[in-house]
Amino acid sequence: MSFTPLIILLLAICTAGYWFGSKKALTIVPERGQARIGRPHQFGVFVVIWGTIPPVFLLILWSIFSLMSGDGENAIFDQIDQVIFPVLLILSTVLGCYAAITKIKSGLRTRKTLEFVVYSLLILASTVSVFTTIGIVFSLLFETLHFFEKVPVFDFLLGLHWSPQTALREDQVGSSGAFGAIPLFAGTMLITLIAMVVAVPLGLFSAIYMTEYASKTFRAIVKPILEILAGIPTVVYGFFAALTVGVFFRDVGSTIGLDVVSESALAAGVVMGMMIIPFISSLSDDVITAVPQSLRDGSYALGATKSETVMKVILPAALPGIVGAVLLAVSRAIGETMIVVMAAGFSANLTANPLEAVTTVTVQIVGLLVGDQEFDSAKTLAAFALALVLFLITLGLNVIALIVVRKYREKYD
Amino acid sequence: MTDISDLKSRDEWVSEGRKARLGKRHRAERRFKILGLGAILIALSMLATLLVSIGSKGYSAFVQTRFELTVTLDEAVIHPNGDSSVPAVRGASYGTLIRKALRAEFPDVKARRELRSLFGIVSKGASRQLRTMVMENPAVIGETISVWLVASDDMDMFNKGYIPRNVVEADRRIKDNEIKWFDQLAAKGATQKVFNWGFFSSGDSREPEIAGIWGAIVGSFYTILITFAIAFPIGVMSAIYLEEFAPKNRLTDIIEVNINNLAAVPSIVFGLLGVGLFLNVAHFPRSASVVGGLTLALMTLPIIIISARTAIRAVPDSIRNAALGLGASRQQTAFHHVLPLSMPGILTGTIIGLSQALGETAPLLMIGMVAFIVDIPGNVTDPATVLPVQIFLWADSPERAFVEKTSGAILVLLAFLVFMNALAVLLRRKFERRW
C-alpha cells in the first residue's frame, strides 16, 4: 500500500470520528447544576486527537526501527512494511476514535485534554530551533573528527599550503593533498576587511545623516531605497562583482599601470561592502536613535552645533552599540558565500595584496562539495571542518555582539 | 546660513574668541553634513550602477531574433519509408529540411566548411520548433511554407548589436560571410525580433537562444512552498509559546539565545546541515525541491519566530485582560484574540523571510540543486533547480549570449522579490494598528 492513499484513508477515518464526536456531544443532557458542557466541536477535536496519537506513535516507532535495522532487503521485512504495518495503522486509528467516542458523556472535560495537547505541540515547535543547532553541531563535528583522523589538527589550522586536489592514482606525488587552511583564513580576512572599509564609513555616515539631519520626507523616501541593497540576492551581487566591478577594476588598473586580476579581492570586497551598507546603517540607526533626546538637548543648549553634538556626545554614547553592529556585519561578511564564489575564485594565494586573487573559507566549502564527491575522502571531509570553523567564528562574533548590544540597551532603558 | 559679516549686530553678545572660531565651526558643520549626504549618495549610486548594469544587459533577453525561411516539408523526410505513424513523425530529421531550405536560400555556398557555418546561423532548437509545428498540424506535410525559425545565439547577439561589425574579422565571434548572409536575409525582410516567449516557458538548455527559466521558476515555487509549509506553522507556534506561555526558566533562556544565534549562522552552514540530515541520514532524493525547501525552512525559521514575537508583543495587555476577564483560558485568549490581531505583522515578517529564502543560493548548491536539468519538475521530489541557482549556472557559462540570459533571469528574480516586498509593505500599511 503506498503512502498517499493510506494518509487519505486515515484522514477520512479521523473526519468521520470528528463528525460522530460532535454529533454525540449534542445529545448529551447536562447534569443537574451544570450549566454548560463545552462546545460540540471540542468533542470532535477530542476524538480526532485520540485517533491521531496511536498511529503517529506507531509511525515514529517504525521509522526508528527501520533506520536502526538499515536497508531491509529481506522479504519478511517488506511484508511487514507493505501490508501488516498499514493495517495496524488503520486499526489503531479506528480504535482510538472509537474509544474516545464512547468516553463522551456528561461531565467529560474535553478542554483540559485539548489544551494539554496544544501546549505540548507548542513546546515541541519551539524546540525545533534548538534541535536545528544541535543538528548543525553534530553533523559538522562528526565529519570533522573523521577529517582529523586523516589530517592532523595543527596541519589544518596552521598549515600554509592549501591544495585539496587528491591525485587519481595512489602512487602519485602529493596524493594526500595539502590541507593548510591559513591561506583561506587570510583570504577571508582580507575580503572582510575591504568590505568593512567600504561599509562602515558609508553605513555609519548614512545613519548619522538619516537620524540627525534628514527631514521626515527625505528619510521616508531614501531609507527604503537603501534597504533595497539588503534585499538583493547575493547571487546577483556575485554576478555584478564578477562581470562589472571586477572588469572595471582590471581596466582601471591597466590604464594606470597596475596589474589587477579580474578576480581580485578588491572587487569581491567592495561589492560585499556594498551589500553590507544597509545592514550597518539600519543597526546604527537604531542605536543612534536609542541615545536619549535629553543628551542632545543638553548639548544643543550649550551652543554646540549638530556635528559637535554627534561627534562628541552621540557617537561616544552610542559606541558600544555601533561596535556590536560592526561585529554582526563582520560575522555576516565572513559567512557570505555567493559573492566570493563568483568573484574571488578558487586559487589559494597567501597574500595581503587586494589586487590579487584570494580564496575564502566559504568558497572552498562550495568547491569541495559541489560536483562529484566521494564520501569519506579527506577532500569532502575538509569541507565540514572548514564549516565548523566558520560556524564557531560567526557564533562567537554573534554572541559577543549580542552581549555588547544588550549591555548598551540596559544603560538607556 | 550665517555670514561672518552679519556678526556685527550681535557684537555685544559674544567675546572675541568665540567670534573667531565661529566661521571655522560652521565650516566643519557643513563639511560633516556633506559627508553624511555624500555617504548616502554613494550608496544610492552603487545601487543605481548595479541595477542599470544588469538592466541594460538583461532587457534584450526578453526578445529573440528569428529568420524567415522557405521550408519544403518533404513527405519523404517526414514519413521515412512511408511510415506515417506518430513516433515516425516525431523522430523524423527536421534538421535536414532546414539545411535544405538554407541551401536553397543561399545557392552560392558550396564549400563544406562554409556550408557548416551556414547551417549554424539557425538555432539547434529550430528543428524542434519545426517538429512541433508539423505535429500540431499534419496537414502541412508535403507543402512548401515560410516559417520564422529561431536564430543561433551568435546571430542573435549580432542582431542585438553586442557583436560590433567594424572589428577585424579574426577578433570577431562571427565571420564576414555570416554577416553577409545576415545582411541578405535582413535586406529581404526575413529577419525579425520578437518577444521571447520561450525564455519564460521552457527549461534550461545548453543552447542559450532556447534556454528558459520556467523550470527554475517551478522549482523555486515548490521549494518556497515547502519552506512556507514547514517554517510558518512551526515559527508561529514557537512565537506563541515563547511570548504567551513560556515560564521564565533556563530552558526558555536557552531557546531564546539559540534563536538569536541561529539567525546569524551563515546560510552555507545550513546547506551542510541539509546534506547531513536530509541526504545522509534521511536519504531524501538529491537535488529535489523538498530537500531544498526543508533546508531553507530551517534557515527561515528564526526570522519568522523573531518577527512573529515582535508582532505578538505589540498586542497590548488590555486585550488579554479583557479576554481572561470573561473567563477565556490562556490558550483561548492566545488563539482567539492575540493571534488574529498579530497576524498581519506575522505575515509581513513571513513574507520577508520567504523572499530572503527565494533569493538564497549557497545552501542549495550544497544539497545538489546545481544539476543541469532540462525537464520541468512535476512534483516536489523531482530533481529541480531554483531561479538563483539557475542564475549562478548561467553566469558560469562561457557563451556570450548567456550574459544576457543571466541578466534577464536576474530581472525576473528581482521582479518576484519586489512583488513580495510590495505585498509585505501593503499588508503592513493596510493592517497597521497603533495601540
Add this chain to the structure above:
Amino acid sequence: MQMIAEITNQEMLENNVVISAEEVSVFYSDKQALNSVSLDIPENQITSLIGPSGCGKSTFLRCLNRMNDTVEGCRVEGLITLEGQDIYAPSVDEVLLRAKVGMVFQKPNPFPKSIYENVAYGPRIHGLARNKDELDDIVLTSLEKAGLLNEVRDRLNSTGTSLSGGQQQRLCIARALAVQPDIILMDEPCSALDPIATAKVEELIEELRINYTIIIVTHSMQQAARISQKTAFFHLGEIVEVGDTEQLFTSPSDSRTQGYITGRFG
C-alpha cells in the same frame, strides 16, 4: 519675606528688560501650542512661569534659546528680542544664542563622560580656553559657582552619571555656567529631585541671580513664591496673568489664577 518683596519691587522698576516676547505663537505641525504670548523678562531677576501641565510654559521657555528648532514641524511666530536683537532673524546664529542663553532641563542629563569632561565640553566647543590651565580654571570655577566643587573635588574623573540626582542637576548647572551665559533657562529643574536636593538647588538659584538672569518653569507654586521676583501664569497656551510674584500670589486679579493657586485645578 516682606522686606525682600519691597526690595524686589524697587529693583523691578530699575531693571532693564533683557528678553522681550511679543505676540509669540508656536505650532507643532498643525497643533497650536502657544497663542500670542507677550512677556518681558527683567535683568538679574528670577522670573517663574507657572501653570498646569500642557499649558505651554515649557514651549515658551524653549523658544527663548531656539531649542524648538530641533523639533521637526515646529513653527514660531511673533517677535522675541534679546537685548533688542530679534533672535529668530536669519542672521542670528542659534549656536551663539544658546551660548548666551543657557538651559537646564527637567531631568538631569549629564553626558556619559567624566565630571570634568561634562563641564569642559562647552568651553571646548566654543574655544573659551587657550590652554589646559585656562580650561581647568573654567571647570573649577563653574563647579565652584554651582556649589558642587567641594563634593566632587577628588573625583573629577569619575562619570557624571555616578553622582546623586541633586548633584547631577548641579553638574548640569555648572556645565551651563561654563559657557559663560548671561541668561539661564530652567525647565522644572527640581521636579526629579528629593526635598533636600531641591533646597540646595533653590539656594543655588537664588545665589546665581546676582550675576545671571534666570527664567524658571516650575510646577510648584511654593517654589515660585520662594525664589522668584516675577511670575507669569500660563493657561491653555496663553498668559493669563503676569506680575510681581508677591502680588500674584496674594491678590491675583484673574479668577483662573485664583483657582490655580488655591488648588482648585492644575
